[in-house]
Amino acid sequence: MVTIRDVAREAGVSIATVSRILNNKGSHSDAVVKKVLNAAEKLNYAINVNGKRLKTGIKNTIGIILPEYFLYTYPNMLATLINEIYARSFYPELNLNLNLDQCFHLLRSGRYDGVIVVEPENQERIIHNIIKEEYHTVFLGGDISREDINFVEIDYFQAGYLAAKRLIKANHSNIMFLTDNRPLNIFAEIKRGYLFAHDEYGIQYYEEFIIDRSQLEESSEDLKEKIDRTTAVFSIDHKLSQLLIKILLKLNKKIPEDLSFITCGDDFNTETIFPELTTVIIPVEQAVSLAAEMLTREILTGDRIIKRVKLMAQIKEKGSVLKRLTKK
Amino acid sequence: MVTIRDVAREAGVSIATVSRILNNKGSHSDAVVKKVLNAAEKLNYAINVNGKRLKTGIKNTIGIILPEYFLYTYPNMLATLINEIYARSFYPELNLNLNLDQCFHLLRSGRYDGVIVVEPENQERIIHNIIKEEYHTVFLGGDISREDINFVEIDYFQAGYLAAKRLIKANHSNIMFLTDNRPLNIFAEIKRGYLFAHDEYGIQYYEEFIIDRSQLEESSEDLKEKIDRTTAVFSIDHKLSQLLIKILLKLNKKIPEDLSFITCGDDFNTETIFPELTTVIIPVEQAVSLAAEMLTREILTGDRIIKRVKLMAQIKEKGSVLKRLTKK
DNA sequence: CTGAAAGCGCTTACAG
DNA sequence: CTGAAAGCGCTTACAG
Numbered sequence: 001m002v003t004i005r006d007v008a009r010e011a012g013v014s015i016a017t018v019s020r021i022l023n024n025k026g027s028h029s030d031a032v033v034k035k036v037l038n039a040a041e042k043l044n045y046a047i048n049v050n051g052k053r054l055k056t057g058i059k060n061t062i063g064i065i066l067p068e069y070f071l072y073t074y075p076n077m078l079a080t081l082i083n084e085i086y087a088r089s090f091y092p093e094l095n096l097n098l099n100l101d102q103c104f105h106l107l108r109s110g111r112y113d114g115v116i117v118v119e120p121e122n123q124e125r126i127i128h129n130i131i132k133e134e135y136h137t138v139f140l141g142g143d144i145s146r147e148d149i150n151f152v153e154i155d156y157f158q159a160g161y162l163a164a165k166r167l168i169k170a171n172h173s174n175i176m177f178l179t180d181n182r183p184l185n186i187f188a189e190i191k192r193g194y195l196f197a198h199d200e201y202g203i204q205y206y207e208e209f210i211i212d213r214s215q216l217e218e219s220s221e222d223l224k225e226k227i228d229r230t231t232a233v234f235s236i237d238h239k240l241s242q243l244l245i246k247i248l249l250k251l252n253k254k255i256p257e258d259l260s261f262i263t264c265g266d267d268f269n270t271e272t273i274f275p276e277l278t279t280v281i282i283p284v285e286q287a288v289s290l291a292a293e294m295l296t297r298e299i300l301t302g303d304r305i306i307k308r309v310k311l312m313a314q315i316k317e318k319g320s321v322l323k324r325l326t327k328k
Numbered sequence: 329m330v331t332i333r334d335v336a337r338e339a340g341v342s343i344a345t346v347s348r349i350l351n352n353k354g355s356h357s358d359a360v361v362k363k364v365l366n367a368a369e370k371l372n373y374a375i376n377v378n379g380k381r382l383k384t385g386i387k388n389t390i391g392i393i394l395p396e397y398f399l400y401t402y403p404n405m406l407a408t409l410i411n412e413i414y415a416r417s418f419y420p421e422l423n424l425n426l427n428l429d430q431c432f433h434l435l436r437s438g439r440y441d442g443v444i445v446v447e448p449e450n451q452e453r454i455i456h457n458i459i460k461e462e463y464h465t466v467f468l469g470g471d472i473s474r475e476d477i478n479f480v481e482i483d484y485f486q487a488g489y490l491a492a493k494r495l496i497k498a499n500h501s502n503i504m505f506l507t508d509n510r511p512l513n514i515f516a517e518i519k520r521g522y523l524f525a526h527d528e529y530g531i532q533y534y535e536e537f538i539i540d541r542s543q544l545e546e547s548s549e550d551l552k553e554k555i556d557r558t559t560a561v562f563s564i565d566h567k568l569s570q571l572l573i574k575i576l577l578k579l580n581k582k583i584p585e586d587l588s589f590i591t592c593g594d595d596f597n598t599e600t601i602f603p604e605l606t607t608v609i610i611p612v613e614q615a616v617s618l619a620a621e622m623l624t625r626e627i628l629t630g631d632r633i634i635k636r637v638k639l640m641a642q643i644k645e646k647g648s649v650l651k652r653l654t655k656k
Numbered sequence: 657c658t659g660a661a662a663g664c665g666c667t668t669a670c671a672g
Numbered sequence: 673c674t675g676a677a678a679g680c681g682c683t684t685a686c687a688g
Contacts, residue, residue, distance in 0.1 A: 002436070003665060014675045019667055026668095028673060044457065046436035050387075051665030054378040054680050072403045079396055082424050094422045096410050108330070108374035110681090129372065242600035249602045272570035274577045331681060342659045347683055354684095356657065379681030382664050438665090658688085666680085672673105 002045045010039035022047060053110070062295060063115035064094045065103045069182060070118060070284075071096065073237045076268045077284040081116070084292035100126045107135045113299045116140055116291050119184055136299050138291045143185040150298070151308045152291045156186045159280045159313035160193025163234045163262045166278075166315055168201045171324035172232035172260060174209055178240040181212040190236050190264065216243040224251060231324060232260040238269040241277060256322040262315075276318040283311045330373045338367035350375060381438070389419045390623060391443035393431045396424050397510060398446060398612075401565045404596045405612040409444070412620035428454045435463045441627045444468055444619050447512055464627050466619045471513040478626070479636045480619045484514045487608045487641035488521025491562045491590045494606075494643055496529045499652040500560035500588060502537055506568040509540040518564050518592065544571040552579060559652060560588040566597040569605060584650040590643075604646040611639045 008015040013032060020026045021036045028036075039045075053059050062085050070077055078094070085092040093112060095103075100123045107115060107130065114136030120127075122143040130137055131149060138150040167175050177194050179187050191210070198205040208226065215223055227248070235241040241263040248259065255261045255275045263270060264280045294307050336343040341360060348354040349364045356364075367373075381387050390413050398405055406422070413420040421440060423431070428451045435443060435458065442464030448455075450471040458465055459477060466478040495503050505522050507515050519538070526533040536554065543551055555576070563569040569591040576587065583589045583603045591598060592608045622635050 001438075001665095004667095005665085015666080016668080016675055016677095017673090020674090023667080026673080032673080044436060044461070046433050046438075048382075048438045048665050050378050050382040050438050051680090052667075054376075054382050054664090054682085055666045055668085057680075059378075068407050071407055075400045075403050079399055079424065082422070086424075092422065094410070094420065096407065096414075105374050108372060110329075110376045110378050133372070239600060242602075246600060246602040272567065272574060274570075274574040329681095332683095333681080343682080344659055344661095344684080345657090348658090351683080354657080360657080376681050379664090380683075382666085382680090383682045383684085385664075660687090662683105662685095664682085668678095670675105670677095672675090 002043045003048065006043055007036065007039045007045050010043060011035040059111065059113045060089070061091045061093050061112045062292070063106060063112035064092055065098050065115060065117040065120070066094060066096055067119055067184060068096050069180070069184060073239060073269070074266070074284045076266070077288055080285040081288035081292060084289050088292065088296040090296060104130055114295045116295060117142070119186060120144070136295060138295045140287060140291050141186060147308070148306055150294055150306055152287050152294070153310045154282055154284070154287055155310055155312050156189035157193040159264055159282060160190035161197045162313060162315050163264070163280050164194040164197035166262060166321060167232040167234060167260060168197055168203055170260060170321055173203055174206065174230050176209045176211060176226065176230045176233045178211050178216065178233065178235035178244060180236060180240070181214060187236060194234065213240060216240060216247070219247050223247070227251065227253065230259065233262070235263045238263060238265040238273065241265070242273060245273065256320045260321040262321060275320060278318045278320045279316045281314045281316050287311055330371045331376065334371055335364065335367045335373050338371060339363040387439065387441050388417070389421050389440045390620070391431070391434060391440035392420055392422045393426050393443060393445040393448070394422060394424055395447055395512060397508070397512060399424065401567060401597070402594070402612045404594070405616055408613045409616035409620060412617050416620065416624040418624060427451070432458055442623045444623055445470070447514060448472070464623060466623045468615060468619050469514060475636070476634055478622055478634055480615050480622070481638045482610055482612065482615055483638055483640050484517035485521040487592055487610060488518035489525045490641060490643050491592070491608050492522040492525035494590060494649060495560040495562060495588060496525055496531055498588060498649055501531055502534065502558050504537045504539060504554065504558045504561045506539050506544065506561065506563035506572060508564060508568070509542060515564060522562065541568060544568060547575050551575070555579065555581065558587065561590070563591045566591060566593040566601060569593070570601060573601065584648045588649040590649060603648060606646045606648045607644045609642045609644050615639055
């Protein structure tokens with residue numbers, strides 16, 4: 001392993017000089033700079049991050065805590081986040097499926113300058129500690145009750161509300177809701193919006209039309225029978241949409257003639273679905289860009305003003321919703 | 329920030345004792361162990377990784393160098409790799425789209441114990457250096473000419489060969505080949521297999537039936553005209569397959585009645601496609617599991633025997649290939 | 657069973 | 673413009 005000592009010896013200067021030159025600090029005679037750069041190049045030297053981090057306390061690294069669901073459903077979210085972190089001269093450090101306690105541990109162990117936590121559960125005690133010890137943090141969604149944290153939120157409630165409302169206004173009832181059974185807050189939020197729209201318009205909703213992933217994978221007779229009694233579908237993501245569409249195609253059901261259809265998702269994931277579906281745009285890329293900007297800014301400037309952002313969902317019409325002429 | 333000194337003071341012992349107890353080394357009286365554990369718990373102490381890494385040289389971390397393409401096409405590959413790394417008590421450190429030079433730099437800077445590089449370009453000089461400096465490395469595919477490195481390979485050539493052969497044997501010609509225009513070795517390999525099968529059976533292939541992503545996204549008249557002259561399609565991934573299927577559905581083309589279809593991909597990505605497609609199984613999960621096992625084993629045992637693994641691709645019939653009765 | 661001390665590879669205030 | 677020295681938070685061989 002090549003250390004700063006080796007470079008100093010090779011260049012015939014002190015390690016302090018090598019350090020300053022390689023970090024662009026202070027001023028040095030051209031001759032010395034050249035000697036040092038040549039020596040470093042010749043020896044293939046790279047500054048050891050562990051020594052540097054220990055000494056300076058700066059890690060130049062952002063932790064990312066991400067539930068696996070997002071990796072599968074929104075790969076563009078992770079790609080964008082990582083690229084935004086690079087763009088700000090930090091390194092990302094991705095961790096999948098950690099709970100807040102594990103995240104807190106990593107924070108205390110000095111791995112990152114700050115962390116972006118996607119959809120954490122509400123573990124009040126740990127959040128309290130994270131705040132108390134003044135770690136740089138941005139929570140990206142999640143069921144968090146405290147308000148004194150940086151928070152970037154996508155309005156999933158609104159996503160469910162807008163979609164259901166859109167379908168209700170087109171005279172649909174018995175709106176099938178495709179959701180996931182994993183314990184993520186976003187599923188509960190979307191469902192809340194879906195239910196709220198029903199309430200608002202005085203439409204009865206039926207628990208039996210709330211279908212989860214495992215029911216779709218089974219594709220039972222029971223499900224097919226429900227499809228016959230349904231005139232509209234709302235799905236929380238492209239994957240569940242595709243699972244159902246596969247079943248619909250086998251049943252020779254047409255979208256939107258037989259069934260109106262709205263899916264959550266963004267353009268990357270839904271663009272390849274046929275027939276094209278009216279979508280609720282979930283602005284995940286904007287959310288992570290903002291989170292990266294907020295976090296790195298706080299780290300670099302020390303600015304401790306709490307920022308809370310809410311990004312709205314939005315319907316994008318693609319023609320997969322048809323108005324029913326008669327109410328059921 | 330809580331350090332080992334704070335814990336030692338709180339517990340009334342030396343820092344050496346704290347270190348040993350928290351790392352389960354040596355033997356200590358129960359009373360002291362309890363005092364130390366309580367103090368650490370009370371102060372919310374976590375061992376600082378930078379100090380530890382600097383002192384021991386052990387990072388407990390595996391670097392992952394991944395082209396973005398895999399994140400989008402095989403999210404299960406990344407999820408599996410990360411989980412396999414966790415399972416061996418290491419941490420993953422993901423980097424997207426780095427070239428070998430940047431990877432080499434990270435290696436020299438002491439971030440990881442070893443690195444898994446997915447589909448690198450063949451930069452002979454840098455590979456030479458990586459080997460010479462004895463970094464723990466597993467290359468996962470890529471266009472590498474040297475044989476003295478750990479290498480896990482999926483036989484993409486065979487994937488292309490098997491698919492084309494399967495279609496040719498079903499009497500197809502003018503087999504449309506959907507590929508990507510990014511500079512990854514796997515695309516070239518699959519194409520090589522596709523061409524080789526044509527050669528082997530004395531079938532003429534036509535450059536005009538090699539369609540890349542941008543042509544699919546345009547969906548020009550020219551493409552539609554080619555579709556009319558095609559009886560079979562082979563696609564390198566589920567995404568391109570879906571793009572084409574969308575076009576086919578609009579043209580009222582039926583699979584397999586009008587067009588036979590084979591896609592590369594694995595079950596997760598292709599399971600939601602309708603109609604169901606005969607696939608070439610690309611064993612990405614097995615590949616990363618092996619890579620993780622090989623790398624962590626080498627790191628832990630110091631075993632330097634070079635390992636080279638080739639995983640074969642395999643056709644999985646799903647009924648989307650139809651035998652043509654007459655040759656064109 | 658426990659502690660004092662050395663040292664891992666750096667950066668930086670200080671002195672010259 | 674340059675260098676000697678302190679010290680970041682740890683672990684571990686050594687001594688007792």
